[in-house]
Amino acid sequence: MPVAAPSSALPQSRSLLTTLPGPRAQELLERQRQVVPAGVASTMPTFAVRAEGGIVEDVDGNRLIDLGSGIAVTSVGASAPRVVAGVQQQVEQFTHTCFMVTPYEGYVAVAEKLADLTPVPGPQRTALFNSGAEAVENAVKVARAYTGKQAIAAFDHAYHGRTSLTMALTAKNKPYKNGFGPFSPEIYRVAGSYPLRDGLSGAEAAARAIHQLDRQIGANNLAAVIMEPIQGEGGFIVPAPGFLAEITRWCRENDVLFIADEIQTGFARTGQWFASEFEDIQPDLITTAKGIAGGMPLSAVTGRAEIMDAALPGGLGGTYGGNPVACAAALGAIETIMEDGLLGRAREIEHVIVEHLTSVQRNDARIAEVRGRGAMVAFELINPTTGAPDAALTGAVAQAARDQGVITLTCGTDGNVIRLLPPLTISNELLREGLTVITDALAATTI
CATH class of the missing domain: 3.90.1150.10 (Aspartate Aminotransferase, domain 1)
Structure with missing residues (x-):
C-alpha cells in the first residue's frame, strides 16, 4: 500500500503557550x-x-x-501514514457489514498475520474483538470450553481489564474494583514473581506459585493460568528469569492452558513482537490489543487450532468484532513495524x-x-x-x-x-x- 506524506507536519518540539489547562x-x-x-x-x-x-x-x-x-x-x-491510508481506503469502500453476517478479507488477513507472528505453537486460529478486556473474556471462554474445567488462576499485581470477569482477574482494588462486586466466580489468585520485593529467583518464585496452584485449586479443576509476561498496571514488573518457563512447563504437564496476556506488551513494545519471546515460552492462547491497530479499537485471541475450535459456531464473536476499518488499520500498523x-x-x-x-x-x-x-x-x-x-x-x-x-x-x-x-x-x-x-x-x- 502506498504511504502518503502527512498533510502538515506537526513540529516535534515541546511548547507551552498557556498554563495547563488553557x-x-x-x-x-x-x-x-x-x-x-x-x-x-x-x-x-x-x-x-x-x-x-x-x-x-x-x-x-x-x-x-x-x-x-x-x-x-x-x-x-x-x-502513522500506512494506518491513515488503510483507514481512508477502507472507509471509502464500507465501514461495517458484521463479519458474522457478511465476512470480508481484512479480518482473514489480520488472522493470517497473527498466525505468522505470535509465538503460539502449531496451526493457529484467531478471533477478533474490540478491546483488551473483551479478548481476555473470550480467552477464558475458550479455555473453559476446551478443557471442560472452570477455574482460572491469575497472579498478584495482575491487570486484565474492567469488565465483570476481568475485574475478578485484576488484582488492584482502587480504582478498578472498589464498589463493583460481586465478581465472577472460580477465579483464584496466586503469588507471582516480583524480584525487587520478594528476592526470589525465577525457580523459587515458580515453586511457590505452583505449590499454591496445586494446594489451593488443583490441576484437575484448573482450565487455565493467565499472566502478563511483564505486568503492566501492576508496576511494569519483569518476572525473574525462568519463572514464566517453569509455570508454562507445569501447565503443559498438568493439562492446564497457559494464556499470555500481551495486550500491553505486544506489537514491538518490548523490542520483540511479543514479550513471551524473551523467555522462549509458547502460550496456548495469547490475547492482544492496544498496539495492534495504531489507535483503532481492535483486539484478538490467538491460540492453538484445536483449542480455538472448541467453541460452538456462534459461540465467539460480536457485532463490531474485527471491524473492517480497524482491520485495515492493523495491517497498516503491522507493516509499519516491519518496514520501519x-x-x-x-x-x-x-x-x-x-x-x-x-x-x-x-x-x-x-x-x-x-x-x-x-x-x-x-x-x-x-x-x-x-x-x-x-x-x-x-x-x-x-x-x-x-x-x-x-x-x-x-x-x-x-x-x-x-x-x-x-x-x-x-x-x-x-x-x-x-x-x-x-x-x-x-x-x-x-x-
Missing part, C-alpha cells in the same frame, strides 16, 4: 463535567487536536511530549531511558529500581529510610512533569511507579527532554 481546555473541561461521569477520569487536563511522532498538540496550541502513547496504543505513532524497523527502535529507546534513569538513580536512593524492556520501562519510588512505597512522591513528580508539558503515567499496585511508554516514532532528542523534565521534577520534589 482557556479553551477550561471551557471543554466544564462541558465534560456536565455530561461525562466522574468515573471517566483523564490524566491530562486538556484536549488533543493533533498528534504525530512524539508530540500531542492541544486545543490551546500547546505541544506536549508524549511518553504514554495512549497507554501503549499508538506505538507506530498517532497518525520498530523492533530495533524499541531497543534503542530502552537504552536511552535506562541510561538516563540509572544515572539519576546512583544519586537518588528514592529510585528503588529501574526495570522493563524496550519502550516499556518504569522506575519505582520508595521512602529510602523505610523502604515503603511512596505514592505521594510519585504523584507529585508525575503532576509536576505534566504541568511542564510532558504526558506522564503512573502505575503499580501501591501507586508508586512512573511508567514510560513513548511512541516508537519519538526522536531521541524529545525523549531525553521528556526524561529530563521528569527527573528534574523528582530532584525538586521533597515530601
